Amino acid sequence: MIEVKNLFKRFRQAKKSDPSRRRDAREGDGYFQAVRDVSFHCAPGEVLGLLGPNGAGKTTTLRLLATALKPDQGTAFVNGVDIVAEPMQARRQIGFLSGTTGLYGRLTGRENVEYFGRLHGMDEARLQRRCDELFEQLQLHDFAHKRTDEMSTGMKQKCSIARAVVHDPKVIILDEPTSGLDVMAAKVLLDFMADCKRRQIPLIFSTHHLHEVDKLCDRVCVINGGTTVFNDTTGAFRQRGGGDIFDAFIGVINERSAA
């Protein structure tokens, strides 16, 4: 179970901006309030889609949840572990794919994944079994021994996912996993996510591709201007758009912007 409760995060800005030129209500004196009151939850067997326009605060929220950043206020619980009080314990439960691939270019795909498995303290037999399983599932076998700096975007992304989940985490958080991928590579990743759902692993992913949400998600959270503006089931979201998920998204964003 993942429970995110009233997260807030501001970033310091090097220069104070001129108040008359501020374009974003989140900008203050020497800071930018990237996340301001974000809440949602995702149970075992559920997939939650995190949506929002560019700059809404999705990546910041996911980095807070994955303990890469510390919130200013609020917290989250990962399988009952408080990410603020016990970040190390929380981190062990989480598989996190960030926007940057984080692969070592001179290592092969398999070497990268094995390296991160060893960092997680996995014993060799379990690590090899897990790598075999992931390389099969992500259709990476043919490329396992290729250096990652010679791989295509899709192959790199699959390796990054394998790297993120090698330790068999209890929850999975993916930041724009299908961004920039061709249809075939995206399908492999969507199938992987569907399998996590079948295995009762709570999974959260951010995306701009609404058809992925339509196909895969049980719950939807929309962030706009750093704040949660929708948090409910995918069915309830569709209804907001009279059955159309695109209209639902635009309606939720426009409603908030008008307010």
Ligand SMILES: Nc1ncnc2c1ncn2[C@@H]1O[C@H](COP(=O)(O)OP(=O)(O)OP(=O)(O)O)[C@@H](O)[C@H]1O
């Ligand atoms: N380290 C930082 N310092 C200052 N501002 C930041 C920092 N990180 C993010 N921001 C700002 O916070 C806001 C939210 O950024 P974030 O990357 O979380 O948005 P996003 O919803 O993931 O956007 P996108 O869909 O474009 O990836 C943006 O305006 C961004 O410029």
